[in-house]
Amino acid sequence: MHQFDVVKLADGSLAILIQADLLDVFRTRVVAPLFLAQGVEATPKLHPTFKIGKQTYILAVEQLGAVFARDIARVIHSAKDREWDIRRALDLVLVGV
Secondary structure, three states: OOOOEEEEEOOOOEEEEOOOHHHOOOOEEEEEEEEEOOOOOOOOOOOOEEEEOOEEEEEOHHHOEEEEHHHEEEEEEEOHHHHHHHHHHHHHHHOOO
16 A cells, blocks of 8 residues: 555545555554545535546545554555645645645
């Protein structure tokens, strides 16, 4: 697993791995959840959208949290190409800019 991988969690939900690769020695991983974009009001800078398969998801950076690494079922996609969109959303949540 690597930073910005899209992962499927044990409960079936999707998230993006936010935690830096250097911190993989811990038993937890910091992730931000992905939600289906249908009917969800999103703020573009705060909620980047991602096309995964045939579905569009929004990243809810303001809901980031930690999960146990064992609860990550598998990697299904990489969002590394959207790194700067994710970082901008994180900056908005953490710094306010």
